[in-house]
Amino acid sequence: MRIVLVDDHRVVARSLKAFLESFDGLQVVGMAASGEELLEKLDEWQPEIIVQDLLLPGGIDGVETTRRVLRRQPGARVIVLTASTDEARMMGALRAGACGYVRKDAEPETLLAAVRAVARGKQFYDVPPVAGAEEDLTPREKEVLRRVALGRSNKEIADELGVADETVKTHVTHVLSKLMADNRAQAVVQALKRGLVSLDELE
Amino acid sequence: MRIVLVDDHRVVARSLKAFLESFDGLQVVGMAASGEELLEKLDEWQPEIIVQDLLLPGGIDGVETTRRVLRRQPGARVIVLTASTDEARMMGALRAGACGYVRKDAEPETLLAAVRAVARGKQFYDVPPVAGAEEDLTPREKEVLRRVALGRSNKEIADELGVADETVKTHVTHVLSKLMADNRAQAVVQALKRGLVSLDELE
């Protein structure tokens, strides 16, 4: 099994390598710290399985990385290995074509099982604890929410988006309602918890 | 070297074990997923070195874990291994007596170097990229900030703290100034980025 690890935490990546390679038949043929790096080396490595964190630095995030990898190598199998219970992002990865999902706080055997299941062409999902009602914000609402998290005022957001501030107020009201938040501060926290925006991308 | 790993991500912990034990003289004699678990097994394991994440589940966080461990085993050496560039929390751990600090996105050799340095009685700090002007909020200001992050209004905070809302306004103004934030939403983001509050503790 030719495996590639994608994790910006090099200590973690190298350790995963040691762990996985302690089992027969598993070989880590490459490690990347970002989506860009993975895409660069993809042809060279020709991995069968990609174990990938969702929280990656650089221009393309984990979900986008998965999407692009599978477009280039439809035969590859992507296992998402992530720390946070990041439902929105996880759903995104699955929709992007990942066929495995393991949380970092799972038993190591779980990851191993995932690798082996996926290698046999099966899917493997370390089931999330709760289904969780998918709060879907409209594209516009997400844009507004992102800017709210950046501390922008309604008027500033209106200027940036080229609309009237009444429009922004409407969007904000809808966002607050959907996130069950009483004000922008709570909306920001909720957005972060649900992975609608990430701390790292703010600034 | 008797090493104990503390990380709630079991996949990561087990992998670290594999990585560290691939070197002579290093032996992982125990792994814990929380501060409580570590404290329970401390007498049994008798570790010389403890490699510990700062973001731990359960009642006691990473900093508090370090503090308690060193109170019980002053001879033990604690290396903090953390993912986020979490300055406030890091400083807390150092003040609590940790003698090593390595970021998870460092080179694996860095962790190895840290273990070996610490084993020889030295300190090892994988220097943070920027010194970062330590914004020290007063205790009261931190209390207020936490509640701002919870989405409380000034009046609500005033009631909770049993003071007048003008007082809260003063504190909030000071916090905004110190965090260089223009409004509460930005203050929340800054607080999260600096580890003054953590996402997990918010509800």
Add this chain to the structure above:
DNA sequence: CGAGAAATCCCCCGAATGCGGGAGGCGCGG
């Protein structure tokens, strides 16, 4: 003792926020 920080309270004031409602246009799928 005196300096200074911390915490508390007070006033004024303009701007931003959040809520309620209404309303028109546009595109997509039944």
Add this chain to the structure above:
DNA sequence: CCGCGCCTCCCGCATTCGGGGGATTTCTCG
């Protein structure tokens, strides 16, 4: 075709925010 969701805009209104000023007490530290 007709409805429905999305985006857009508008009005009014009570509340909250954030900045400015100044004031007091308590406490620590040199």
